[in-house]
Ligand SMILES: Cc1cc2nc3c(=O)[nH]c(=O)nc-3n(C[C@H](O)[C@H](O)[C@H](O)COP(=O)(O)OP(=O)(O)OC[C@H]3O[C@@H](n4cnc5c(N)ncnc54)[C@H](O)[C@@H]3O)c2cc1C
């Protein structure tokens with residue numbers, strides 16, 4: 439056992455910035471983002487893969503950061519909600535969420551935006567069914583989803599309101 | 600909270616086998632089952648052996664003569680997105696698409712799904728009807744284990760200490776109709792209350808069905824070929840296969856459904872699969 443370590447050195451890029459750190463093996467990527475980098479936009483709802491509030495993009499694919507260890511993110515590129523708006527300019531999707539009322543209490547919103555943005559980058563003209571499937575792992579207690587779906591549809595067709 | 604443990608990400612199978620001989624060590628694939636078990640205190644590993652650095656687990660091949668191999672690093676979304684697999688063996692892609700959520704499928708592997716050995720594992724029934732073999736390696740060398748001998752009980756697989764799964768191998772799928780259906784409590788993502796996979800090949804008179812979440816492991820029905828050859832009437836065949844299924848399973852009451860409800864749903868879903876693949 440001596441040869442296997444509980445503290446591991448990692449290097450990763452988060453929203454374009456490189457970070458090096460030593461982390462305990464049991465630290466999740468979600469904890470690393472919130473507690474080490476103070477990127478508190480990503481939320482923890484359930485901590486067990488059910489709610490999607492913790493969704494971030496890792497090497498181009500969405501993951502539940504509560505079920506990824508920080509060490510597993512070694513050498514990866516991570517995108518979180520903090521990196522979406524560039525110099526205070528919201529993305530088309532963020533604007534659409536505001537315009538269409540796709541956000542109410544806001545707890546699910548960072549995860550929803552990451553799932554929605556990832557969908558739009560994979561598929562520029564998603565059907566309604568494809569949108570529903572892409573956000574099926576993101577739970578929202580407030581909006582009833584309809585306005586979120588409309589916001590993603592609007593961002594895909596780039597029509598403001 | 601997840602309790603502290605050590606972590607290693609070997610670059611070779613040999614190193615991985617060595618690490619897995621450590622007491623209380625577990626392989627880590629996508630982690631979507633393992634990390635939840637650790638959070639719940641069901642598993643308290645001293646060492647996690649991350650197998651995502653092992654190139655040998657990467658294989659993914661489809662060959663009309665040799666069949667299909669799916670390496671242990673293959674994720675469920677890879678299966679959903681692979682066009683060749685959709686064409687030659689759509690049932691696997693179909694099952695993967697209704698397993699967990701999009702984010703989870705980016706991490707979750709097919710091999711992790713059967714290693715976890717949940718009776719409700721959604722990838723398992725298709726592997727049963729396809730006659731899949733699980734290829735393992737370990738301190739004593741390689742083994743090939745038929746899927747039904749690999750999943751041996753709830754949360755229990757046939758791996759011995761130090762062993763890991765390299766890949767799953769599927770013989771060339773017959774030009775048959777196949778389908779997978781899953782009954783869940785809600786429209787969103789949920790574990791199966793009942794799941795059923797079926798395969799029907801009119802030419803050879805082969806009919807295979809496997810029912811999940813209704814016994815300690817998925818159950819491959821025996822005697823389906825005879826019924827298929829004997830019975831012309833589709834409605835009658837469905838009833839006969841459903842009777843056979845009900846006499847082969849032993850469902851229990853749990854948080855997701857009662858045993859009675861499961862029995863009712865098995866009848867509905869077996870008939871539905873039969874009418875879909877035998878017509
Ligand atoms: C919210 C949520 C929803 C889910 N929904 C479903 C669902 O609808 N249907 C379903 O079937 N499952 C579901 N699951 C369970 C899980 O996501 C799947 O079983 C998944 O396929 C597991 O794969 P993994 O790669 O993440 O496995 P891991 O969590 O990495 O591993 C699972 C187990 O297998 C072992 N293991 C993994 N790979 C190997 C290997 N190569 N050799 C030896 N042992 C190995 C691990 O040690 C561990 O014990 C869900 C999970 C969550 C959190």
Ligand code: FES
Nearest residue numbers: 483484485490504
């Ligand atoms: S906090 Fe990660 S899925 Fe709920």
Ligand code: FES
Nearest residue numbers: 542543578579580
């Ligand atoms: S806006 Fe409140 S949970 Fe979605």
